[in-house]
Each structure stands twice: as C-alpha cells, then as structure tokens.
Amino acid sequence: MASSFLNIVNATLDWVTATLDAPSSRAIVFGVPIGGHLFVEVLLFLVIVFLLSQKSYKPPKRPLTEKEIDELCEEWVPESLIPPITEEMQYEPPVLESAAGPHAIINGKEVVNFAAANYLGLIGHEKLLESCTSALEKYGVGSCGPRGFYGTIDVHLDCEARIAKFLGTPDSIVYSYGLSTMFSAIPAFCKKGDIIVVDEGVHWGIQNGLYLSRSTIVYFKHNDMESLRNTLEKITVKNQRAKKLRRYIVVEAVYQNSGQIAPLDEIVKLKEKYRFRVVLDESNSFGVLGKAGRGLTEFCGVPVEKIDIITAAMGHALATEGGFCTGSARVTDHQRLSSSGYVFSASLPPYLASGAITAIDVLEENPDLITKLKKNIAVLWKGLSGILGLSLASNPESPIVFLRLEKSTGSVKSDLQLLEDISDRLLKEYSIFVVTSKRSTLDKCRLPVGIRLFVSAAHLESDLLKASESLKRVAELVLKDHI
Amino acid sequence: MITIPYLTALSTYFSYGLLFAFGQLRDFFRKIIDWWQSGDLQGYAPICLGLEDFYIRRLYNRIQDCFGRPISSAPDAWFDVVERYSNDNNKTLKRTTKISRCLNLGSYNYLGFAASDEYCTPRAIESLKKFSPSTCSSRVDGGTTTLHKELEECVANFVGKPDAMVTGMGYVTNSAILPVLIGKGGLIISDSLNHNSIVNGARGSGATVRVFQHNTPSHLEKVLREQISEGQPRTHRPWKKIIIIVEGIYSMEGELCQLPEIVAICKKYKAYVYLDEAHSIGAVGKTGRGVCELLGVDTADVDIMMGTFTKSFGSCGGYIAGSKEVIQYLKYTCPAHLYATSVSPPAAQQIISAIKVILGEDGTSRGAQKLARIRENSNFFRSELQKMGFEVLGDNDSPVMPIMLYNPAKIPAFSRECLKQNVAVVTVAFPATPLLLARARICISASHTKEDLLRALEVISRVGDLVGIKYFPAEPSKQETNAIKLE
Ligand SMILES: Cc1ncc(COP(=O)(O)O)c(C=O)c1O
Numbered sequence: 001m002a003s004s005f006l007n008i009v010n011a012t013l014d015w016v017t018a019t020l021d022a023p024s025s026r027a028i029v030f031g032v033p034i035g036g037h038l039f040v041e042v043l044l045f046l047v048i049v050f051l052l053s054q055k056s057y058k059p060p061k062r063p064l065t066e067k068e069i070d071e072l073c074e075e076w077v078p079e080s081l082i083p084p085i086t087e088e089m090q091y092e093p094p095v096l097e098s099a100a101g102p103h104a105i106i107n108g109k110e111v112v113n114f115a116a117a118n119y120l121g122l123i124g125h126e127k128l129l130e131s132c133t134s135a136l137e138k139y140g141v142g143s144c145g146p147r148g149f150y151g152t153i154d155v156h157l158d159c160e161a162r163i164a165k166f167l168g169t170p171d172s173i174v175y176s177y178g179l180s181t182m183f184s185a186i187p188a189f190c191k192k193g194d195i196i197v198v199d200e201g202v203h204w205g206i207q208n209g210l211y212l213s214r215s216t217i218v219y220f221k222h223n224d225m226e227s228l229r230n231t232l233e234k235i236t237v238k239n240q241r242a243k244k245l246r247r248y249i250v251v252e253a254v255y256q257n258s259g260q261i262a263p264l265d266e267i268v269k270l271k272e273k274y275r276f277r278v279v280l281d282e283s284n285s286f287g288v289l290g291k292a293g294r295g296l297t298e299f300c301g302v303p304v305e306k307i308d309i310i311t312a313a314m315g316h317a318l319a320t321e322g323g324f325c326t327g328s329a330r331v332t333d334h335q336r337l338s339s340s341g342y343v344f345s346a347s348l349p350p351y352l353a354s355g356a357i358t359a360i361d362v363l364e365e366n367p368d369l370i371t372k373l374k375k376n377i378a379v380l381w382k383g384l385s386g387i388l389g390l391s392l393a394s395n396p397e398s399p400i401v402f403l404r405l406e407k408s409t410g411s412v413k414s415d416l417q418l419l420e421d422i423s424d425r426l427l428k429e430y431s432i433f434v435v436t437s438k439r440s441t442l443d444k445c446r447l448p449v450g451i452r453l454f455v456s457a458a459h460l461e462s463d464l465l466k467a468s469e470s471l472k473r474v475a476e477l478v479l480k481d482h483i
Numbered sequence: 484m485i486t487i488p489y490l491t492a493l494s495t496y497f498s499y500g501l502l503f504a505f506g507q508l509r510d511f512f513r514k515i516i517d518w519w520q521s522g523d524l525q526g527y528a529p530i531c532l533g534l535e536d537f538y539i540r541r542l543y544n545r546i547q548d549c550f551g552r553p554i555s556s557a558p559d560a561w562f563d564v565v566e567r568y569s570n571d572n573n574k575t576l577k578r579t580t581k582i583s584r585c586l587n588l589g590s591y592n593y594l595g596f597a598a599s600d601e602y603c604t605p606r607a608i609e610s611l612k613k614f615s616p617s618t619c620s621s622r623v624d625g626g627t628t629t630l631h632k633e634l635e636e637c638v639a640n641f642v643g644k645p646d647a648m649v650t651g652m653g654y655v656t657n658s659a660i661l662p663v664l665i666g667k668g669g670l671i672i673s674d675s676l677n678h679n680s681i682v683n684g685a686r687g688s689g690a691t692v693r694v695f696q697h698n699t700p701s702h703l704e705k706v707l708r709e710q711i712s713e714g715q716p717r718t719h720r721p722w723k724k725i726i727i728i729v730e731g732i733y734s735m736e737g738e739l740c741q742l743p744e745i746v747a748i749c750k751k752y753k754a755y756v757y758l759d760e761a762h763s764i765g766a767v768g769k770t771g772r773g774v775c776e777l778l779g780v781d782t783a784d785v786d787i788m789m790g791t792f793t794k795s796f797g798s799c800g801g802y803i804a805g806s807k808e809v810i811q812y813l814k815y816t817c818p819a820h821l822y823a824t825s826v827s828p829p830a831a832q833q834i835i836s837a838i839k840v841i842l843g844e845d846g847t848s849r850g851a852q853k854l855a856r857i858r859e860n861s862n863f864f865r866s867e868l869q870k871m872g873f874e875v876l877g878d879n880d881s882p883v884m885p886i887m888l889y890n891p892a893k894i895p896a897f898s899r900e901c902l903k904q905n906v907a908v909v910t911v912a913f914p915a916t917p918l919l920l921a922r923a924r925i926c927i928s929a930s931h932t933k934e935d936l937l938r939a940l941e942v943i944s945r946v947g948d949l950v951g952i953k954y955f956p957a958e959p960s961k962q963e964t965n966a967i968k969l970e
Contacts, residue, residue: 073752093624179823320616346799
C-alpha cells in the first residue's frame with residue numbers, strides 16, 4: 001500500500017521534472033541556466049512569502065464590556081500605601097538644642113558630638129558666620145529660581161571659580177544639594193548602553209544615579225583592586241564592542257558606608273590601561289585628605305586632570321550645604337543643560353555659597369586644621385585599640401572611624417540592634433553622641449553595618465579619650481554575651 | 484491645550500531646520516579640522532554624545548545670554564542684572580562689573596519673601612548664629628535640631644495634614660520619596676507635563692509609569708479603567724497599588740490642576756493621590772494653603788501632599804505631608820532623610836517665619852495683604868496681556884503666565900529687547916518645553932507695585948509688537964491700559 005503510494009508520487013515527480021525540464025532545459029536567463037529544480041524553488045519561495053505575509057491565526061478578540069470593566073474596577077483592592085508600622089520604624093533621633101558642633105546640647109545636657117561630618121570644625125566658625133550673615137542680609141535666604149532663570153547669583157559664580165581654583169581644575173558647577181549632585185551628574189554622562197564599573201559599597205546617591213542612567217552596571221568587590229582588574233579585563237576582552245562605548249569607573253574617595261579609602265593611584269593605572277574614565281566622589285575627602293585638603297588626588301599624588309569627573313558634597317568639611325562637580329570645561333558646561341538636578345531645581349541659597357567660599361579661604365589659610373584632624377584621628381584610633389567585640393574597619397587616615405561587630409549575629413537587623421544599644425547607652429550614660437549606619441530599604445549596599453564616628457579637628461583630646469574609654473566600656477558590657 | 488497656528492508651526496519647523504542644517508555644516512568642517520589635528524583621546528568614546536551635545540553647541544550657545552543671567556542682589560521686585568559680554572560668538576560669556584537695575588518678572592518670588600523681610604530676616608540671622616549654616620549630618624543621625632521639629636509641626640499644621648517631613652531640596656523630595664512609596668508591581672499614572680523631579684522619581688521607583696493627557700480628568704479615568712481591568716503587562720496580575728501624580732500649578736503652563744475632578748476619580752477607583760504643590764503652596768488660596776483651599780478640596784482626600792519652599796517662602800527645601808503613619812514610614816526608610824544633610828537651620832527658620840507671617844501669627848496683617856496683592860496683581864496682569872493680543876496660557880488666580888513665542892528666533896529677540904528696557908523675563912525653550920512650544924514666562928509677585936506692572940505691560944506690549952508675538956490681535960489698541968485702576 002505504502003510502496004504503491006510512493007511509486008505514484010515518484011512517477012508524478014518524474015513527470016513534473018521532465019515536463020519542466022523539457023522546454024526550459026536549455027533556457028539561460030542572464031547567464032543562469034534555468035533548471036527545473038530552480039523553477040520549483042522559486043515557486044516554493046513565493047509560496048513561503050505568501051504565507052508569511054498572511055496574518056497568523058488569532059482567536060478573535062472580544063474586548064471587555066463596560067460592565068465587566070466596572071466589575072473589575074469594583075473588585076480591585078489596592079495594597080495600603082505603606083506596610084504596617086513596626087516597632088523599629090518608630091525610631092526618633094536625638095534632637096539637638098544647639099548647633100551641631102563638637103559639643104552639642106541634647107536634652108539639656110552637653111554631649112560630645114561624633115555624628116556630624118564637621119571634619120574641619122567649621123561649624124560655628126566666626127568667619128563663616130560673618131560671611132553667611134552678610135550674604136543673608138544682602139541676598140535674602142532663598143534664590144527663588146533655578147540657575148537658568150535668574151537664580152544665578154554672583155556668589156554662585158564666585159563659588160564655582162573658587163572651588164576650581166582650589167582644586168586646580170578649569171571650572172566647576174555648584175548644585176543645590178549634596179545628594180542630588182551624584183544622581184544628576186552620572187545620568188548626564190552615562191546613557192543606555194554605556195558601561196559603568198562600580199564599587200559595591202557606594203552610597204545611595206550614586207546607586208540612584210546609576211539606576212537612572214540605565215547604563216550597564218557591573219559591580220566589583222568593595223575596594224578590591226584585583227576584583228576591579230578582573231572586571232575590567234573581562235569587559236574589554238569579552239566585548240570588542242566595548243571599545244566604542246563610553247566606559248566609566250565609579251568610586252568613592254572615602255566610602256561613607258565603610259570608611260575605606262580608594263587606592264586612586266592603582267585605579268588610575270587600571271583606568272589608563274583599559275581606557276575607562278573615572279568618576280570620583282570626594283564628599284568625605286574634600287578638605288580632609290592631602291596636605292592642603294584637596295582630596296584624594298592630592299593624597300595619592302595623582303594629577304587632578306586624570307580624574308574625569310569629581311563630585312563632592314559641601315555639607316561635610318565645608319560646613320555649608322550643596323554640592324559641586326568639577327572636571328574639564330567640557331564636563332562642567334555639559335551639565336549646565338543636561339543635568340536634571342541642576343536645571344530643574346532652585347539654586348543653592350546664596351548665603352551657603354558665600355559660606356563655602358569662606359570655608360575654602362579658611363582652609364587655605366589654616367592648613368594646620370588638617371594636621372589637627374589627622375592627629376585627632378590617630379588619637380581616637382589609639383584609644384580604641386583593643387576594644388572588645390568590635391573591630392576598626394576603616395582606613396587609619398579616614399575621618400570616618402568605622403567600628404563593626406567582630407562577630408555578626410547573622411542578621412543585619414539584630415546586628416543593628418546591638419550597635420544601637422551601644423550608641424544609646426553611650427549617649428545616655430556617657431554623653432557621647434555616636435551613630436550607627438542606617439540603611440534604607442532602597443539601599444543596595446550589602447556591606448556590614450557598624451558604628452560611625454565622624455572625627456573633627458575641633459574635638460579636644462579629652463573628648464577623644466573620653467569617647468574611646470566609654471565606647472570600650474559600653475561595648476564590653478553590651479557585647480559580653482556575644483563575644 | 485495649545486493649538487499652534489498652522490503658519491507659525493511651519494515657520495518654526497523651518498527655523499529649526501535651518502539652524503539644524505547650519506549646525507551640521509559647521510560640525511562637518513569641525514570634524515575635518517579635528518581629524519587634521521587628530522585628538523589625543525584615542526580609545527575613548529566622546530564624553531558628550533550626539534544630538535544633545537549638538538543642540539547645546541549649535542543652538543543653545545547662540546542664545547545662551549538669555550539664560551542664566553547672573554544677578555547681584557536679592558531677587559526682589561527689582562534686581563541688579565550683571566551685564567555680560569562674549570568675545571567668541573557667545574560660546575563663553577564673561578561677567579562685567581556693570582549692572583542694570585531691572586524689573587524682575589522671572590523669579591518665583593510669589594509672596595515677596597525673597598528679599599530682606601522685617602519679620603523673617605532677623606530671625607533667620609538669629610538662627611544662623613545659634614545653629615550655624617549647616618548640621619553636617621543627616622536627619623536620622625545628628626541633623627535634627629529643635630528648629631527642624633518646629634518646622635515639621637508648622638508645615639503639617641499649615642497644609643492641613645497630621646504630619647510632615649522636610650528635606651533639604653524639593654527635587655530630592657520627589658525623586659527620593661516616590662521609590663519608597665511604590666515599586667515593582669505598582670503603577671504610577673502621571674500627568675504628561677509633570678516636573679522632571681517627578682519623572683525621575685517615577686523612573687527610579689521601578690514601578691510601571693503611564694501618562695495621562697495633561698490636566699484631563701476624563702483621560703485619566705480612561706487610563707485607570709484600562710489599567711485596572713488589564714492588570715500588569717504580560718502577567719495580568721492586578722496592580723499592587725496605583726498612584727496618580729499631579730501638580731497644583733503647572734509651572735510651564737500656569738494652569739491650575741483640575742483637582743476636584745481628579746480626586747473624585749481617584750476615590751472611585753481607589754487610587755492614591757500625590758499632589759505636588761511646588762508653585763501653589765503659599766501662592767494661591769484664601770490663606771495661602773494652596774490649590775486644595777482654592778478649589779475646595781478636602782486635604783484628607785489627598786494622600787500625599789508635597790511642596791517646596793523655594794518659591795513662595797523664599798527659602799530652600801521641600802516637604803511631604805500625609806498621615807502620621809506615612810510620615811513615620813518615610814522617616815524610617817526614605818534616603819533623603821537617612822543620607823542627606825538636613826535643611827540648613829536659617830532656611831528652616833525662614834520657612835517658619837514666613838508661614839507665621841502668612842497666617843498673621845506675627846501680629847500684623849501683612850500676610851493677608853500679600854495674598855490679596857498677588858491675586859490682584861496676577862489677575863490684572865493676565866487680563867491686560869490677553870487684551871493686548873498675546874497668547875497667554877494658564878488660569879486666573881495663577882501667578883504664572885506663559886506667553887507663547889514659538890519661533891526660535893523670537894526667544895532671544897523677546898528676552899534681549901525686554902532686558903534692554905530693564906524688564907527681566909524668563910524665556911523657556913527645549914528641554915524645559917517641547918521644541919515647538921517655546922515661550923516666555925512671567926511670574927508675578929506680591930511685591931510688584933501697580934507702577935511696576937504698568938511699566939512691565941508697556942514694555943512687553945512694545946516688544947511684543949516688535950517681535951510679532953501678538954498672535955490674537957485685539958480690538959483697537961487699548962489706550963486705557965494706563966488708566967486701569969488696581970483695586
Ligand atoms: C513641580 C515642581 N516640583 C519640584 C520642584 C523642585 O523644587 P526645588 O527647586 O526646591 O528643588 C519644582 C521646581 O522647579 C517644581 O516646579
């Protein structure tokens with residue numbers, strides 16, 4: 001049965017081939033002999049094209065009726081706007097009744113303040129107050145407009161010039177808030193498709209900037225140069241197209257989340273080898289590191305031109321608010337129209353810009369502030385050595401002294417609980433105000449939490465000794481079951 | 484809705500086409516020269532890319548003297564504009580020491596708190612001396628002072644919500660709080676002309692974002708019905724929650740939000756309302772409490788109220804007001820609260836004092852007068868502009884009034900001519916508006932006197948004739964403009 005069917009098919013095929021071959025076997029069109037099989041193939045091709053051009057079968061769509069939509073809308077139950085409030089959410093921070101200087105008043109009691117990143121002790125500085133007051137009298141408080149629309153006050157331009165002059169860069173651009181500096185500057189230069197290699201320990205401002213840029217993000221191990229090298233190697237070797245993309249390395253000079261210092265000299269070597277650009281956040285190193293306080297570039301002996309984009313918040317060492325970004329003229333000019341936090345927000349209150357200028361003046365005139373700060377850090381380190389249950393995890397030069405649990409309990413929440421116990425008791429019993437690292441649920445940083453002490457040049461030696469003594473005592477008490 | 488005249492659209496397209504063509508031509512020559520000199524940045528892709536960079540170099544730079552004009556005084560009703568010059572065809576501008584005293588129609592100084600104020604300034608200076616300009620710390624760490632506590636109570640009380648949280652910048656308020664409130668599986672339905680900070684916040688949240696036609700409640704309803712019935716894309720799971728984001732006054736349109744209708748729709752469909760009152764808080768409403776008061780919406784129906792202090796209050800920072808629980812949750816996890824330095828204490832004091840003045844708690848009626856003045860000033864100015872035949876956008880009572888320019892060449896012409904006659908106006912072009920819809924924008928302040936306004940109208944009318952932007956030529960030219968009495 002089957003064979004007879006096959007025979008018939010074969011016979012038919014033979015016949016078709018023969019009939020097709022016969023008249024056209026010697027036909028030659030444009031030098032191509034038209035054989036029978038070619039004819040069949042063309043036919044087949046046409047059939048395929050025809051079929052492809054047809055709509056594929058879809059079940060007929062029956063749109064929902066109005067009534068059904070009404071019902072669906074009726075049935076839909078949204079989640080509540082926020083999750084239920086738990087006990088840990090009810091945290092109330094201590095309220096200061098004075099300026100946040102090295103000695104502040106909380107609940108009517110004077111405490112030693114290690115919570116403010118007032119590295120140079122400029123809070124309450126005579127000259128700073130003077131310049132802010134006169135600017136406030138002259139310009140009022142707010143600028144009432146974004147930079148583009150009459151929100152540019154002459155002090156903003158002076159401030160930009162002053163920062164650039166201090167750092168030795170061609171120009172700089174002032175933002176109205178420290179946090180917005182990074183998350184606006186990064187998307188101004190990084191777009192979809194660009195590659196960003198970034199340290200896993202960067203703070204939220206940078207994380208948000210990376211997310212908003214929609215670039216390809218590759219993380220490397222926290223402050224680990226070997227990991228950075230491998231990552232860069234992998235990206236450039238694996239991906240030939242990477243050469244045509246913009247590539248960036250994003251690091252913090254002093255990591256807010258760990259107190260580590262990035263080895264900039266090595267990063268620059270790697271950057272030049274693999275041809276990446278470097279974006280450096282100097283929020284906690286500007287005014288702190290280096291002989292004159294010019295930050296990590298000076299500290300590591302790297303010429304500032306080698307770093308393509310430098311950003312920093314002015315709410316730390318300079319004791320005002322806002323932030324700045326500096327780099328080549330191209331880099332700063334581009335941001336003036338492309339950086340969302342700069343274009344679409346009111347400019348920095350002029351008195352704060354004026355304060356920043358004065359703060360840099362003060363810093364330049366008193367390089368001993370930096371020496372003093374360095375000394376204070378060393379004193380605190382010495383005092384804290386041998387502390388039980390906690391270990392010093394920051395760089396010995398970093399103004400953020402970071403203590404983390406020697407043995408984690410296994411969960412961030414209970415770790416934080418322990419650390420908060422320590423800080424609470426320190427404040428209540430010893431009048432030492434220190435803070436733990438708090439993490440937003442949005443924060444992707446997974447570094448261990450700890451206690452942070454922001455050292456200031458204005459701390460007295462007795463403050464530091466008292467702090468380290470009490471910290472040791474409290475840590476021993478709180479962590480005694482835990483060691 | 485803006486309907487652009489056919490001929491104007493054509494000429495605008497033509498102008499941009501011309502600018503584009505010349506720009507490309509110049510870029511072509513530049514490329515040849517660059518190739519000749521061969522750059523030293525081999526192996527790096529250019530740091531500034533494509534069309535954006537082209538726009539800045541070839542279009543924006545030609546007229547950049549109209550933007551970012553530095554001033555050297557407080558942005559009061561009159562201010563000092565610093566003159567600039569350029570030696571390289573406007574590529575860079577240099578400041579001179581010369582200034583010209585101009586009438587300020589550009590700053591968001593709605594209530595006139597930008598300049599020194601007899602009540603606010605001494606208090607701000609006192610706080611400056613007591614608390615220093617900064618706390619150098621975030622709110623959860625060591626950045627909460629008694630002033631901040633007082634400020635939050637004061638703001639919650641003012642806007643009519645149980646609790647409030649204050650951050651140091653309005654932009655950050657939006658962009659850091661939206662991701663806390665909503666995430667994957669949520670839906671944000673945003674007005675098509677919402678501010679960039681909202682757009683960024685929505686994008687940063689990871690939620691799905693849909694847009695509804697600017698200020699059109701019926702379209703919002705349509706989008707809502709469609710989205711609720713279809714659920715999430717692909718999986719068709721129901722949305723976790725839906726947040727509708729609108730602004731009180733749209734800063735580039737001058738329009739008031741159709742809040743009552745929108746709130747009713749949101750109630751019906753169980754969506755949350757997020758209202759950004761950056762431009763309306765303090766500026767409108769009988770006691771300055773914003774659009775809710777003006778349009779008679781109960782603040783209890785608006786779930787999240789956001790606003791900034793950079794406008795009416797003449798300070799800096801932003802707030803979020805809501806139920807006690809919402810604020811508590813935000814304070815627990817919002818990055819702006821956890822990681823950013825707290826509001827500068829003198830700025831906080833300025834806000835507190837300004838609110839006290841507005842509410843008459845300073846013991847005078849200055850606040851009430853200011854509010855009455857801004858309303859009269861705005862309505863007067865708007866109606867006069869319309870009578871002159873300008874195409875003015877926006878609603879009555881709103882202190883923001885855009886005047887349509889359209890053609891790119893009219894942007895610098897209008898701005899420069901006004902400045903020559905000592906009236907400083909803001910012109911807005913791409914990227915703040917769509918490319919075709921360039922406009923000038925006037926912000927009226929309570930500190931403008933009647934003479935100021937009349938003078939401004941006279942200048943604008945003259946320049947308007949010169950530049951040809953009276954798109955709705957009016958009846959016979961109004962001689963009585965000068966005679967109109969301000970109540
Ligand atoms: C609607 C809206 N939201 C937020 C902002 C940002 O506020 P700020 O200038 O305080 O950053 C603005 C400012 O222009 C705005 O118009």
